[in-house]
Amino acid sequence: MQPLPYCETLLEGLATDGGLAVPVEFPSVDGETLERWRALTYPQLATEVLGLFATDIPREDLARMTAAAYEPFPEEVVPLRAIDGGLTLVGLSEGPTLAFKDMAMQFLGQVVEYALERTGSVLNVLGATSGDTGSAAEHALRGKERIAVFMLSPQGRMSTFQRAQMFSLDDANVHNIAVDGVFDDCQNLVKELAGDLDFKRAQHLGAVNSINLARITAQVVYYFWAWLRATDAGGWTELSFTVPSGNFGNILSGFYAKQMGLPIRRLVLAANENNVLDEFFRTGVYRPRSAAQTLATSSPSMDISKASNLERFVFELLDRDPERVVGAWRDLDAQGYVDLSAELARFEEEFGFVSGTSTHDDRLATIRAVHDATGDIIDPHTADGVKVAREHVESGVPMLVLETAKPEKFADTIREAIGVELEYSPELQAMLGAPQHVTELPDDAAALRAFIEEHALR
Numbered sequence: 198m199q200p201l202p203y204c205e206t207l208l209e210g211l212a213t214d215g216g217l218a219v220p221v222e223f224p225s226v227d228g229e230t231l232e233r234w235r236a237l238t239y240p241q242l243a244t245e246v247l248g249l250f251a252t253d254i255p256r257e258d259l260a261r262m263t264a265a266a267y268e269p270f271p272e273e274v275v276p277l278r279a280i281d282g283g284l285t286l287v288g289l290s291e292g293p294t295l296a297f298k299d300m301a302m303q304f305l306g307q308v309v310e311y312a313l314e315r316t317g318s319v320l321n322v323l324g325a326t327s328g329d330t331g332s333a334a335e336h337a338l339r340g341k342e343r344i345a346v347f348m349l350s351p352q353g354r355m356s357t358f359q360r361a362q363m364f365s366l367d368d369a370n371v372h373n374i375a376v377d378g379v380f381d382d383c384q385n386l387v388k389e390l391a392g393d394l395d396f397k398r399a400q401h402l403g404a405v406n407s408i409n410l411a412r413i414t415a416q417v418v419y420y421f422w423a424w425l426r427a428t429d430a431g432g433w434t435e436l437s438f439t440v441p442s443g444n445f446g447n448i449l450s451g452f453y454a455k456q457m458g459l460p461i462r463r464l465v466l467a468a469n470e471n472n473v474l475d476e477f478f479r480t481g482v483y484r485p486r487s488a489a490q491t492l493a494t495s496s497p498s499m500d501i502s503k504a505s506n507l508e509r510f511v512f513e514l515l516d517r518d519p520e521r522v523v524g525a526w527r528d529l530d531a532q533g534y535v536d537l538s539a540e541l542a543r544f545e546e547e548f549g550f551v552s553g554t555s556t557h558d559d560r561l562a563t564i565r566a567v568h569d570a571t572g573d574i575i576d577p578h579t580a581d582g583v584k585v586a587r588e589h590v591e592s593g594v595p596m597l598v599l600e601t602a603k604p605e606k607f608a609d610t611i612r613e614a615i616g617v618e619l620e621y622s623p624e625l626q627a628m629l630g631a632p633q634h635v636t637e638l639p640d641d642a643a644a645l646r647a648f649i650e651e652h653a654l655r
């Protein structure tokens with residue numbers, strides 16, 4: 198199989214054989230390099246780490262893009278703070294949409310625009326969202342000359358905050374489309390149009406979804422950053438990360454960082470009630486659930502029962518043997534599950550993965566406990582992480598928990614947990630009160646095609 202340059206994987210996430218794209222090999226980072234990186238700012242570190250993957254982009258171009266990508270963030274970009282029980286939160290939600298998706302999407306906006314300029318082409322991004330991904334994509338791509346965004350969302354099923362975050366954008370290249378249906382209907386419409394290759398080509402359609410390899414590589418950066426901030430110079434301290442997980446994108450990036458040589462001891466996967474991945478890491482059996490079996494929970498961005506990035510871990514688990522991966526996925530299609538329990542001992546020992554589940558009551562109790570102990574308010578997804586992290590703390594090993602969203606996005610659950618009415622900043626109040634821009638369409642592929650044909654860039 199022909200390896201693809203980084204810039205050619207930006208819009209598909211797929212390799213030339215139809216599987217997911219993965220790095221040909223993991224670049225390795227030694228102790229001396231790590232020590233040298235201690236002095237760097239976040240954008241500088243991002244240039245170093247991403248430069249190991251994006252070998253087809255000149256260094257000075259990459260430096261310009263990382264500077265622009267993290268410009269909307271506070272100066273530290275990713276601040277760390279201690280909470281009770283010896284845990285440290287890694288703040289990934291300081292970007293424009295208050296959730297960790299901004300970390301990768303802001304870079305993706307830069308690099309996609311760059312790749313389009315190099316080839317003189319345009320792109321119409323077509324996606325479906327139930328919340329965080331859509332708004333992160335729109336905020337990263339708004340105002341870009343060569344890119345338009347068509348983002349489908351289920352009519353009336355997003356929170357007031359999520360709706361405002363997307364629909365308040367008035368950029369001409371952002372098209373919000375509320376579909377008369379549920380999230381799966383939106384996703385099916387996207388699949389149908391993207392599967393029509395003539396239409397896809399004629400309309401320059403592309404995606405920036407969670408299997409996107411550029412997003413995965415951009416997320417590797419903050420594992421290095423957090424390690425550098427949480428350890429002392431000269432030491433070779435191992436530490437552990439807990440990651441609130443859904444599609445297995447965020448924690449996969451941590452796994453890639455570990456493969457590159459970053460001293461990570463455990464990668465703790467935190468699931469909510471939709472705990473297919475916890476089941477997988479405990480038993481070695483991966484059994485995706487149907488949309489109908491997927492519960493709507495108070496950590497909605499983790500309500501996923503088919504983890505699109507898991508294939509990338511299985512590829513490493515099966516020693517990068519494409520035939521074994523194809524075999525495993527054939528089993529999955531034929532019987533509805535795949536049994537990898539023969540490899541179970543290696544999950545923790547060799548790769549560092551352990552897992553746990555958190556429920557609605559756990560979230561409320563954890564938000565309350567952290568608030569009582571420190572005065573800090575954490576969001577429900579981060580609370581899932583803190584709950585599961587506490588079960589996996591080992592003495593002498595620092596435990597870092599990724600903060601994947603700000604509590605303001607989930608004010609109802611915060612009120613339920615601690616009775617506090619969150620105050621919105623003036624910027625957020627303005628966003629919530631701004632006029633909204635959205636087109637309502639029926640759950641109908643023909644109507645969507647017509648809309649795209651009328652508004653697509655070409």
Ligand SMILES: *Cc1c(COP(=O)(O)O)cnc(C)c1O
Nearest residue numbers: 329442443444445446447498601
């Ligand atoms: C997307 C998201 C997650 C899950 O991340 P994955 O990469 O899908 O595992 C967790 N928390 C929040 C707030 C998110 O937006």
